[in-house]
Amino acid sequence: VLTQSPDTLSLSPGDGATLSCRASQTVTNTYIAWYQQKPGRPPRLLIYGASTRAAGIPDRFSGSGSGTEFTLTISRLEPEDFAVYYCHQCGRSPRTFGQGTKVE
Amino acid sequence: QITLTESGPPLVKPTETLTLTCTFSGFSLTTEKVGVAWIRQPPGKALEYVGFIYWDDDKRYHPSLRSRLTITRDTSNSQVVLTMTNMDPADTGTYYCAYSRSESHYNMDVWGQGAMVTVSS
Numbered sequence: 027v028l029t030q031s032p033d034t035l036s037l038s039p040g041d042g043a044t045l046s047c048r049a050s051q052t053v054t055n056t057y058i059a060w061y062q063q064k065p066g067r068p069p070r071l072l073i074y075g076a077s078t079r080a081a082g083i084p085d086r087f088s089g090s091g092s093g094t095e096f097t098l099t100i101s102r103l104e105p106e107d108f109a110v111y112y113c114h115q116c117g118r119s120p121r122t123f124g125q126g127t128k129v130e
Numbered sequence: 131q132i133t134l135t136e137s138g139p140p141l142v143k144p145t146e147t148l149t150l151t152c153t154f155s156g157f158s159l160t161t162e163k164v165g166v167a168w169i170r171q172p173p174g175k176a177l178e179y180v181g182f183i184y185w186d187d188d189k190r191y192h193p194s195l196r197s198r199l200t201i202t203r204d205t206s207n208s209q210v211v212l213t214m215t216n217m218d219p220a221d222t223g224t225y226y227c228a229y230s231r232s233e234s235h236y237n238m239d240v241w242g243q244g245a246m247v248t249v250s251s
Contacts, residue, residue: 059237061177068226068241069169069177074234081239112177116236120192121179 028113030124037129043100045127047113052093057117060089060098063126064109072111073098103129132156134166134227134242141248142217150245152210152227159185159203159210163232166210168201171244172223182230183210217249 027050037043047058055076061069071080073089076096086101100107113124138150150168157164168180181191183201191199200213210227224246228238 056235059235061238063177068228068244069238070241071234071237071239074237078234080234080237114177114237119190120194121182123177123179125176 028115028122028124030111030113030127032127033125034128034130037103039103039105041103043098043103043107043129045098045100045111045113045129047091047096047098047124049094049096049115051118053096053115053117055092057115058089058091058096059114059116060087061112061114061123062107062109063112069112100129132229132240134229134240136225136227136242136245138225138245138247140246141250143251144218144249146217148212148214148217148221148247148249150212150225150227150247152212152242154208154210154227154229157229158205159183159208160205161185165230165236166203167228167230167238168210168212169226169228169238169241170221170223171226172220175223178223180212180225182236219249222247222249 029048031046058076060073063069077089088099110126110128134154165184167182181201198215202211224244226244227242229240230236
């Protein structure tokens with residue numbers, strides 16, 4: 027089980043954002059990813075392997091963590107960053123997603 | 131450029147069988163170390179993993195769906211087909227297919243736009 031916190035983050039453009047994802051069991055870093063989803067749109071892969079940015083993802087997005095605690099950091103929020111963010115693990119069957127953090 | 135498009139009925143009745151087709155371009159499902167995932171999302175809720183098919187035809191299903199779910203591929207037509215039997219209103223949601231590869235640890239690199247499926251009598 028992946029538990030994200032907080033459920034909602036109320037911020038302004040230019041602010042920094044820190045999103046947390048806690049796993050109920052240890053997950054190898056290799057198998058942690060973060061996705062961004064905007065209303066009415068499919069998710070977009072941001073980070074995989076806990077800290078590797080996917081192609082085309084700006085460097086204001088960074089991932090970190092190990093074991094059971096993982097973090098997505100957005101250094102300076104741009105207007106297009108306001109969305110829902112999901113963590114995901116594919117190291118244990120079945121794959122699971124967190125419940126999401128909404129950045130508003 | 132990789133694209134995926136989901137297609138299927140928007141409405142199914144309880145106990146009926148759902149068949150969704152994911153038609154893709156820009157890659158081949160016979161290329162080593164690629165795959166296609168199915169993910170669904172109930173209205174207003176979080177993403178849920180459904181299943182996965184690999185380049186070698188290996189398949190993985192969510193345990194809670196395994197008895198009702200089949201994922202197959204038609205490599206000549208660049209399609210992946212999801213079949214889910216005995217549909218229930220709890221299966222209502224948007225169903226996405228997504229391209230995946232080993233370089234990104236089999237995460238979902240490219241997603242289709244999704245197909246909304248409502249289960250109701």
